[in-house]
Amino acid sequence: MMTIAVASFKETLRKKILLLIGILTLVYLVLFGFIIYHAVKDINQWDSGNNLKIYMMASQTVSILGFYFSSMLVAFLTIMASIGSVSSEIENGVIHSVITRPIKRMDYILGKYLGLAALIILYSVFLYTSVVLICILLQLPVMKMLGIPPLLKGLLFFILQPIAILSLSIFGSVRFKTTVNGIVVIALYILGAIGGMMEQIGTAIENTNLINWGIFSSLLAPFDVIYHQMLDAVFSDAGLANPMFAMSGMQGNTPSQWMMVYIFVYIIGLTALAVRRFEKRDIG
Amino acid sequence: MIIETERLTKFYGEKVGCKDISISVNKGEIFGFLGPNGAGKSTFIKMLVGLIFPTSGKAYVLGEPLGNVQARKKIGYLPETFRYQDWMTGVDLLSFHASLYKLDKLKTSSMIEEVLSLVKLKGHEKYRIGTYSKGMQQRIGLACALLADPDLLFLDEPTSALDPIGRKEVRNIILELKNRGKSVLLNSHLLSEVEMICDSAAIIKKGSIAAFGKMDDMLENKITLEIRAENIHDELLAKLRTLDPDMGHRNGKMTLTVKDNADIPHIASLIIENGGKLYELTPRKESLENAFISLVKGGEAQ
Numbered sequence: 001m002m003t004i005a006v007a008s009f010k011e012t013l014r015k016k017i018l019l020l021i022g023i024l025t026l027v028y029l030v031l032f033g034f035i036i037y038h039a040v041k042d043i044n045q046w047d048s049g050n051n052l053k054i055y056m057m058a059s060q061t062v063s064i065l066g067f068y069f070s071s072m073l074v075a076f077l078t079i080m081a082s083i084g085s086v087s088s089e090i091e092n093g094v095i096h097s098v099i100t101r102p103i104k105r106m107d108y109i110l111g112k113y114l115g116l117a118a119l120i121i122l123y124s125v126f127l128y129t130s131v132v133l134i135c136i137l138l139q140l141p142v143m144k145m146l147g148i149p150p151l152l153k154g155l156l157f158f159i160l161q162p163i164a165i166l167s168l169s170i171f172g173s174v175r176f177k178t179t180v181n182g183i184v185v186i187a188l189y190i191l192g193a194i195g196g197m198m199e200q201i202g203t204a205i206e207n208t209n210l211i212n213w214g215i216f217s218s219l220l221a222p223f224d225v226i227y228h229q230m231l232d233a234v235f236s237d238a239g240l241a242n243p244m245f246a247m248s249g250m251q252g253n254t255p256s257q258w259m260m261v262y263i264f265v266y267i268i269g270l271t272a273l274a275v276r277r278f279e280k281r282d283i284g
Numbered sequence: 285m286i287i288e289t290e291r292l293t294k295f296y297g298e299k300v301g302c303k304d305i306s307i308s309v310n311k312g313e314i315f316g317f318l319g320p321n322g323a324g325k326s327t328f329i330k331m332l333v334g335l336i337f338p339t340s341g342k343a344y345v346l347g348e349p350l351g352n353v354q355a356r357k358k359i360g361y362l363p364e365t366f367r368y369q370d371w372m373t374g375v376d377l378l379s380f381h382a383s384l385y386k387l388d389k390l391k392t393s394s395m396i397e398e399v400l401s402l403v404k405l406k407g408h409e410k411y412r413i414g415t416y417s418k419g420m421q422q423r424i425g426l427a428c429a430l431l432a433d434p435d436l437l438f439l440d441e442p443t444s445a446l447d448p449i450g451r452k453e454v455r456n457i458i459l460e461l462k463n464r465g466k467s468v469l470l471n472s473h474l475l476s477e478v479e480m481i482c483d484s485a486a487i488i489k490k491g492s493i494a495a496f497g498k499m500d501d502m503l504e505n506k507i508t509l510e511i512r513a514e515n516i517h518d519e520l521l522a523k524l525r526t527l528d529p530d531m532g533h534r535n536g537k538m539t540l541t542v543k544d545n546a547d548i549p550h551i552a553s554l555i556i557e558n559g560g561k562l563y564e565l566t567p568r569k570e571s572l573e574n575a576f577i578s579l580v581k582g583g584e585a586q
């Protein structure tokens with residue numbers, strides 16, 4: 001298992017897509033820093049009596065510009081690195097000489113999972129830390145109110161999202177061809193984002209239909225739910241309403257504990273399904 | 285018995301991959317698995333190495349039922365589509381496989397050296413596999429298959445990309461393995477090669493066994509005589525034709541096919557007694573190619 005994990009880690013590192021993501025990340029961080037710098041400058045010129053509005057404004061900036069876009073970057077990396085993790089090796093035949101060696105098929109899948117997860121976690125930690133550090137170094141007002149524990153908790157959720165995507169994508173890679181899997185995973189990712197929105201709008205206009213559809217898509221693709229859980233973890237301790245909801249003037253309906261349980265079932269279940277499917281599959 | 289199959293069958297949906305294959309391979313044997321394109325040779329090997337699952341039937345490899353992961357420590361396999369990770373160097377690839385085989389770390393580097401020199405890739409091991417030529421890729425594949433010093437080697441067309449010298453080298457490697465008591469199942473279209481090195485063989489056609497047995501037995505029942513003689517007159521020719529109606533005769537050269545070794549001296553005396561001058565009489569066993577062609581003839585209309 002470790003052999004496969006190390007090899008898939010190294011292989012992904014060498015992919016051209018990683019270079020692209022590296023450049024994107026750099027451009028993004030520079031831009032983000034630039035925006036925060038100017039925002040802080042503006043905020044400091046404002047009337048300091050209007051504290052709450054400032055904090056709201058700042059926390060929104062962090063959550064949307066910082067966390068939302070960087071979680072998209074992480075999702076992008078995850079999808080690109082993993083959609084072909086199994087299927088491309090089947091398609092080009094590399095797998096033939098690998099799984100006929102004395103390793104269990106389960107270990108092959110878990111090895112792939114582990115190698116990719118390691119890379120994704122490293123990248124997530126890097127990105128999250130960079131975003132937070134930029135905000136702290138540039139003295140964005142809201143940052144002082146956030147303690148270390150909520151930030152760490154946020155990081156855990158920040159990592160959880162791509163891990164959930166990874167489980168889905170590896171399962172798809174066992175089940176489908178690379179191109180098909182790419183479409184499936186990206187479609188579900190988008191569905192998750194839309195589903196989150198539908199649920200919020202549904203709550204706002206009190207439309208149960210919309211809420212149900214939102215919940216349904218969140219079950220298929222619970223990625224947006226994890227994102228909201230992360231915002232909640234970061235901001236709610238500081239007494240700030242979840243900024244995404246605050247933005248549209250809604251009450252934050254934070255995901256239930258059951259949703260979190262569901263997400264763990266989702267991750268483990270999809271991985272188990274991937275293993276089972278792969279163990280029975282002909283590789284011709 | 286190092287390989288034993290009982291009515292091993294694979295269907296791809298409705299389509300036959302191979303059907304009711306029952307063969308056995310003895311320890312220390314080189315076994316040729318032959319057949320026209322699409323006959324099911326690769327399908328059969330893929331079942332034995334655990335890539336695909338049989339629809340029905342049983343098989344034992346190294347005494348273990350199919351799917352035994354531990355038994356694979358002593359099995360080497362060179363796939364028909366020898367593709368390897370482009371981004372690895374030759375050494376990377378071999379180390380990767382050594383670790384898949386869970387070889388002793390201390391032994392790994394000497395094993396790698398050994399197989400590299402066996403497949404004549406010394407000096408290329410630092411380059412990425414993506415830069416290798418097709419033949420070099422097949423060679424590195426063979427090196428991977430040999431790495432764990434396997435007791436049983438499955439080679440699916442191991443010389444399809446090799447130059448004539450490479451083919452001879454691979455033949456020698458296979459024979460060397462045999463000398464060390466190893467067994468090889470070889471799947472190849474190069475019948476002269478198979479004939480040279482295999483002890484037993486099976487020929488399959490449309491998924492089913494058409495012939496199976498010791499190589500000598502498969503070829504023994506026909507002998508072709510090449511005769512060079514002068515003074516061949518019509519009366520003599522007529523007498524020879526009674527032995528083989530299809531005999532060929534051109535420029536004092538004749539080819540005759542007989543079934544029995546005892547016919548050879550009979551033919552020689554027939555020529556001499558009838559005033560022919562006999563210069564040369566060479567018996568040749570039927571080539572595997574002829575046996576193969578006559579077996580699978582007409583079998584291509586799938």
Ligand SMILES: Nc1ncnc2c1ncn2[C@@H]1O[C@H](COP(=O)(O)OP(=O)(O)OP(=O)(O)O)[C@@H](O)[C@H]1O
Nearest residue numbers: 284296299300301320321322323324325326327328
């Ligand atoms: N994955 C697959 N799906 C469907 N049919 C398949 C598959 N693989 C092989 N077949 C069919 O099974 C039959 C046997 O194929 P196989 O690859 O075993 O032939 P082969 O004897 O190795 O031929 P070749 O000499 O061309 O390598 C063929 O009719 C082929 O079309």
Ligand SMILES: [Mg+2]
Nearest residue numbers: 325326327364
């Ligand atoms: Mg084949």
